[in-house]
Structures are given as structure tokens and as C-alpha cells.
Amino acid sequence: MAAITVDFQFCFIFILLWLFSLFCLSAFFFKKPKDPQLQGCGLPPSPPSLPVIGHLHLLLSVPCYKSFQKLSSKYGPLLHLRAFNIPIVLVSSGSMANEVLRIQDLNFGSRNNGQAPIMEKSLLFGSFGFVSVPYGDYWRFMKKLLVKKLLGSHSLEQTRLLRGKELQTFRAMLFDKAAKNETVDVGKEMMKLTNNSICRMTMGRSCSEENGEAEQVRGLVTKSLSLTKKFLIASIVGQFSKLVGISLFGKEIMEVSQRYDELLEKIIKEHEENPNNGEDRDMMDVLLEVCADDNAEFKISRNQIKALFVEIFLAGTDTSAQTIQWILAELINHPEILEKLRKEIESVVGVRRLIQETDLPNLPYLQAVMKEGLRLHPHTPILVRNATEGCKIGGYYIGQNTTMMVNAYAVLRDPDSWEYPEEFQPERFMTSPLKGKEDEKAQLALNFIPFGSGRRGCLGKNLGYIFMGVAIGTMVQGFDWRINGDKVNMEETGEMTLTMAHPLKCIPVARINPASFDP
Numbered sequence: 001m002a003a004i005t006v007d008f009q010f011c012f013i014f015i016l017l018w019l020f021s022l023f024c025l026s027a028f029f030f031k032k033p034k035d036p037q038l039q040g041c042g043l044p045p046s047p048p049s050l051p052v053i054g055h056l057h058l059l060l061s062v063p064c065y066k067s068f069q070k071l072s073s074k075y076g077p078l079l080h081l082r083a084f085n086i087p088i089v090l091v092s093s094g095s096m097a098n099e100v101l102r103i104q105d106l107n108f109g110s111r112n113n114g115q116a117p118i119m120e121k122s123l124l125f126g127s128f129g130f131v132s133v134p135y136g137d138y139w140r141f142m143k144k145l146l147v148k149k150l151l152g153s154h155s156l157e158q159t160r161l162l163r164g165k166e167l168q169t170f171r172a173m174l175f176d177k178a179a180k181n182e183t184v185d186v187g188k189e190m191m192k193l194t195n196n197s198i199c200r201m202t203m204g205r206s207c208s209e210e211n212g213e214a215e216q217v218r219g220l221v222t223k224s225l226s227l228t229k230k231f232l233i234a235s236i237v238g239q240f241s242k243l244v245g246i247s248l249f250g251k252e253i254m255e256v257s258q259r260y261d262e263l264l265e266k267i268i269k270e271h272e273e274n275p276n277n278g279e280d281r282d283m284m285d286v287l288l289e290v291c292a293d294d295n296a297e298f299k300i301s302r303n304q305i306k307a308l309f310v311e312i313f314l315a316g317t318d319t320s321a322q323t324i325q326w327i328l329a330e331l332i333n334h335p336e337i338l339e340k341l342r343k344e345i346e347s348v349v350g351v352r353r354l355i356q357e358t359d360l361p362n363l364p365y366l367q368a369v370m371k372e373g374l375r376l377h378p379h380t381p382i383l384v385r386n387a388t389e390g391c392k393i394g395g396y397y398i399g400q401n402t403t404m405m406v407n408a409y410a411v412l413r414d415p416d417s418w419e420y421p422e423e424f425q426p427e428r429f430m431t432s433p434l435k436g437k438e439d440e441k442a443q444l445a446l447n448f449i450p451f452g453s454g455r456r457g458c459l460g461k462n463l464g465y466i467f468m469g470v471a472i473g474t475m476v477q478g479f480d481w482r483i484n485g486d487k488v489n490m491e492e493t494g495e496m497t498l499t500m501a502h503p504l505k506c507i508p509v510a511r512i513n514p515a516s517f518d519p
């Protein structure tokens, strides 16, 4: 009898919660649009959901981008989901993604609706960040600064020699490992290459490999990435965060934030004690100048500077490092493609010197290999945006504040857009000399979104291509690669970032004698 009472009470609470959730849902999502043009539009179709939690179980599924892909192939490219009462629209085709990311990118220019983030005071996922800030004056100011001082073509040209030094260290490490017949942990070495290059580019004289600070940054980046999925889910289900246990890992986030804070405070102090007003000022010098200038166009705080550095480390290092790892794995599994690439490099670079950044524009097959790697293994499979205003997409009504989840993984493998979508075929990206292929090229570009797109698309795309190009080029030009077994295992971890479940570890076999090459 007692058991029956408990069950009954449980059911009653459950039904109440369900009704409450439906009530909230209708208040948020089914709110009638004020714009008469939108009034006739219905909502996108919705797949079956569970009581109370709605589609939350799908968000929590591993890997969610694959569950979403299945869902969209069954129910359509635009679906409305909900996590409790939070409206979410799932976007899974190139043309719908194009609406959200490019055509209506002003309306979808923010990743959240500007409500206070859950970890208000944290440098990581907090309120000081640039990546999470809603579209507006601060974002525009910082974007201008980032392009001018770090990621634009002029500043990339200015910092080429700095990256060249890191590339030399990377090559020396590979030849050394080859000589000793030792295994290279490719992901780890790529993190070193990308992270050290970014540290040199952003804060020049500080944060070196020698004093262990670069190692510290890499550790923090890895730790931060492991917290991303939990944070993303918690932000989507915002008001229910306590319910899903964000308090359990809030402490973890604050600990990581504190460690970043200590490291960056030390680097800031070093810069303040030895100010550099010359031509070779690094990004930290520039930001500190803006911070101290009362007449600056935008007043930025010390915490905003620190958060920006945290985000640059996160956005710039793991993205490139993971992608390089996937691409090398694909090349090892496709020796005929590796050979074709090597031939191209040898015909363009010659056999007297090793590949450099300046060779990259002359290597179209290498570009195609990188694009195909990005297509199959997009580092960020789900792109998140927020609808600032109610609007219409694909004839359906999208309510104000709806979270848009663009499934880049599904778009990049959509069989309607890509022939043999599961196959690694770089040739698909080779530009055709034939006339009349322009439409095809435009269509290809439309569906190619591993860097996102529109005004909130990746700001570091060119730098990403440089990192990938020189690393892949060096590994193909200078070495053969020995692995355990016949094929590299391409299983994914299923996390929010596309990571190899079995990190690529292989032995380089030098094809050339570095001593006989020009440096």
C-alpha cells in the first residue's frame, strides 16, 4: 500500500511538472508573433518527445550530433525541440544553415540571448568573454582589434617568422623521433606547435616552453575543453541548471578560471613592468594600452583581456591540433592520396628545401586535402546561435530567443549535397577548369561550414589553414608513417568537439636527410 502511495505521489508530481513545462513552453515558444508577415507561419515539425524533459535526452546522447543527424533524416532539416521549456530549433541542411548563418546573420549574431551566464565571475564561460558576448559594440570593437593585431592578413604576414621558429622546432622533433625510432603522439605535438605559436604571436616574449608556462596553458586548454559539453548543456537548459547539477562542476570551472587568472596576471605584470611601445608590440601590449587609455573607443577591463586570451587559446589551439590529427590519420589510411599530395609538394617546393608557409597558396591539392579533412571531421559539429527577434526560416516561424543548433556534422555529410559523403575524396574540392561549373562551386561553398559562417564565423580561419598546411605538408614531405596494424582506428569520442577516441600515435620514418636540405 505504502509503495502504491509513493508511486501515486510520484506520478502526480510528474504530471504537474509536465503540465507546468507545457505551460511554460507555450508561453515561450508558441507566443503569437507580432509581425503580421509571421502570423500565418507554423512552427517547424517536432519529433516525439518525453514528458517534462522534452528532447533533453537527445541533447545528452553521445554523440548528440549523430542522434540529431538520424532525427533530421527522418523528420526533416528544420525541427523544433525543447529541453524542459527551452525552445531549440535544430538545423540540418546547407540551405537552412545558410539562412541562419549568412542571410539572417544579424538576427542570429549572438550565441546566447544576453542573459547573465551561469558562471558570472569565471574567465572561462563567464561574462567577460568575446566568443560568448552578444553581437554589439563590444564584439565589434574586439573583432576589429583581433583582425588588426592578430588574425588579419597583414598581421599574419608580420608574425610569419615567429611561427617559422616553432615550425623548425617541430621538424627537429620529428627528425629526432625518426632517428630514435620513437613514437609521436600526433595530437600532443600538434597542441605544442599551435599553442606555442599562438603564445608567441599574442604575448611575444612571455609564456615560453622553457619556463613551463606554455605547458601550463596546454594543460588548462585540455581541462577547459573537457568542461565544454557540461557547460553547453547547462546554458541551454539555463533555468534548470541546478536541476541538472551545474553546481557540481561550477567549482571545477572556477578552479580552472583561477589557474588561468594567476598565469595571465603574471604575464600582464611582466608586460606592465617592461612596456613596449615599438613596432613589434604584441597583442597583450596593445590591449593593456587600450585598458589604460581613458579616451579609448571602448573601455576594456583587465578581466576582459584575460578572458580574451583564454578564448584565443581555446579557439585556436585544439581546433587546429585535432583537425591535423584527423587529416594525417586519413592520409595514412589512404596511401594513394598521400602519395599524390607528396608529388604535388615535391613538384612545387622542390627537393632542396622543406615546405614553408609561403608555399601554401601554390599547393591546391594540399588545400583540397585540408578541406576534405575538415568536411569529414569538423572540430565543432554543433554551432549554436540565438534568435534576437522572431523571424521566418524555410516558411516556419522561429520565436524570439530560440536557441538555434546548426548541425554542421550533418550538413557536411548530407547525401543531397555531397557525393559519397562518408568517403575521403579531396578531389571534390579541386576547382574545375571547365566552364559552367561555377554553380557547383558556389553550392559546395554553401554547404562547407566547418568554420561556421557569417559575421560570427571563425576569425582564425586563415591562421587555422596555415597551421594545418605547414604541419601536414612537413609530415608528408619528410616522412613515412608506421602504425600498429593496417589502418588507423577512426572512432570518435562523441564529445562536443570532434576528437579521436584513439589518439593517433605513430612512428615517423625519415624519407630525407635534413642535413642535405636548405633550412
Ligand code: HEM
Residues within 6 Å of the ligand: 101, 130, 131, 132, 151, 198, 312, 315, 316, 317, 319, 320, 323, 378, 379, 380, 383, 384, 450, 451, 452, 453, 454, 455, 456, 457, 458, 459, 460, 461, 463, 464, 465, 468
Ligand atoms: C582548424 C582550425 C579551426 C576550426 C575548425 C575553427 C572552427 C571554428 C568554429 C566552428 C567557430 C564558430 C563559428 C560559428 O559559430 O559560426 C569558430 C569561432 C571562432 N574561432 Fe575558430 N577555428 C579554427 C581555428 C581558429 C584559430 C587558429 C583561431 C585564433 C587563434 C580561431 C579563433 C576563433 C574565434 C575568435 C571565434 C569566435 C568568433 C566570434 O564569435 O565572433 N579559430 N571557429
